[in-house]
Amino acid sequence: MHKNRLLINAPALALALLLTTTACTAPTPQNTPAVAGTAARSNPIIGEWTMTSLQLRAGDDMKKVPFSGQIIFTEAGTVSVQAMNPDTTAADTPYTVRGYEAFYGDATIDAGAGTFSVVVESAAARALIGQTLRRNFEVRDDTLVLTPVDPAEGWRVTYERATAGGTR
Secondary structure, eight states: OOOOOOOOOHHHHHHHHHHHHHHHOOOOOTTSOOEETSOGGGOTTOEEEEEEEEEEEETTEEEEEOOEEEEEEOTTSEEEEEEEOSOTTSOOOSSOBTTEEEEEEEEEEETTTTEEEEEEEEESSGGGTTOEEEEEEEEETTEEEEEESSGGGOEEEEEEEEETTEEO
């Protein structure tokens, strides 16, 4: 029994390997929103968060409001928010309609400055669409705190990192 041998010269083999690895390497999309300062995977804000507290300024104090909700920051550079006041007769605000807040859009996160901005693509309160919302954030362990860049807005939201089986 005679076996055939395939002989390939070194330059042809090198070219074949180069073409194979080039074809298998996906380029990085140029239009993906950036996570400034760090890669998305190492940014502690990335993930799903469940609201534990919403506080609004009432005079000189912060008053707790009975909201529930979540915020999700994706590695792809998007953010989505949903929050609900159990009182469906609550007056509308710039962010809510009948006690419900929902919006999403592309986000730019500056981990070094502790800020992010989101360009609203869709929202329950339609006047938000097209606006850029800028927020401060702080992550400590599994707690995320958001505050407005403009303190005159007078609110503070606290979230807890969600886990696979529900909230922590």
